[in-house]
Amino acid sequence: MKILLTGASGQLGRCFQDRLPEGWQLHAFGSAELDISNKSQVEEIVSSLKPDAIVNAAAYTAVDKAESEPEQAAKVNTQGPQNLALAARAVGAKLVHVSTDYVFDGQGNHPYLETDATNPLGVYGKTKLDGENAALAALPEAAVVRTAWVFSEYGNNFVKTMVKLAESRDALGIVSDQRGCPTYAGDLANALITLLKVEASGGIYHYGGDREVSWFEFADKIFDVAVAEGRLEKKPALTAMTTEQYPTPAKRPAYSVLDGEKIKSLGVALSDWDAALQDIIRKF
Template sequence: MKVLITGRSGQLTRELQIALPADVEQVVLGSAELNLADPEAIRQQVRAIRPDLILNPAAYTAVDLAESEVEQAMAINARAPGVLAEEAAALGIPLIHYSTDYVFDGQKAGAYLETDATAPLNVYGRSKLAGEQAIRAVGGQHLILRTSWVYAGHGRNFLLTMQRLLQEKPHMKVVADQIGAPTWAGTLASTTAALIQHWRQGQAGPWGTYHLTCQGHTSWFGFAEAIAAHLQAEGKPNATLEPISAASWPTPATRPLNSRLDCQRLQADWQVELPAWETALQLCLAQQ
């Protein structure tokens, strides 16, 4: 089986390359080979490669910068997924696309269901929602997997930033009133591999939109505390942490206060198990 994967340098792409079984031929295209802002280039590449499955982890993910780079965010996050969906449908193959908790406004008291109304607060969220809508408009076999707070032991993410700053600074302020599920890219990749395996074995669940995060929830402050505890256990320098409100740490893009996603539907429909966020974090840290 031949799989086309977008986004060569992305943290999820790197984990997917590890998680996919050895009998899968991987065609990984970075921005140098595939300009996702160019619909015609996308079409030409997909038609030339003729994959059996498309995975689209590539995205414009600079949440704050997107507020001033609206066109670029929309081109990559909104229009490109629609083009990939059109080409996948033309080939009669599935598309697996990754979306975000930022399609919601964070005002709900509990965890968000796939059926809850979307209301993104920022350009990034609007662009990702538009990408979802473009895929659904095409139809065909697709999975839209919404996730949250993705990190890995490589790339640029909260885990690596905190590991560095906690050892450089004596004191740090971290937002404590935004709640979500830190999700290791390795968990996303291994779960994706399981979904693909079910499909290949003729045991696919219904296609559509699902939530996929590690289980449980915490705040950014709680996530930072867990990272700090690991550093402390290793005898490394450690800043003191101070919880603050999101309102006292303004950013160009407004972020939802509640990013919790209910993943029960994916687990039931596709028979996959998702680890607790603390367990996944320890697995990630063990690989560093």
């Protein structure tokens, strides 16, 4: 299997490269080598490589910054997947594209199904939703995998931020009224590999952690593990905060748990994020 990977320097991109199955051939592109918003560059690279599959791990992921840069976010999150889907179609390649729980407004109280109504609250979620639709319109056989609360040993993420903050602060306030499922990018990478192996049919799939928490509960768990692993001397005092007390430029869904039954039926295990947390904190 010849794979073209975009966003190779991001969390998912790096985890995907670490897990490439034996015998698969990988052509990994960072944003400097392949800008997915550049249609002619995408066409040129895809048509010359003729991959069997494109894995799109590239995205504009700065949720708050997107509010003041909507055009740039749309170029990467909407035109990017459209460019990739059109180029994949032209060479007969599969496409696995990754999207987000932020396509939902978070007003639900049961895990979101792939068929549930979307209603993004901010620019990031809106541009990602438009990207899903653009990719599927150009290539209905594409697999679009929505995920959530991604962390890893690479890049910037909530786990790293918490551990770093605790090095200099004795007390932290953490939002406790937003709930979701943390997802280890390595598990997500394995899920994408399985989708390619089983030749999953086109459409949307939800993939996330196997247990829901609030950001407060997630932080509490991170500090327990960091202390147990000797990464922190002591746990900071934690105060639960409301979203209202911690305003951000982009609104975030209060409840964004994704129902993973559809992807599980293909033999994909949901992310055991508790186990991953121990592993990656050891690696920090």
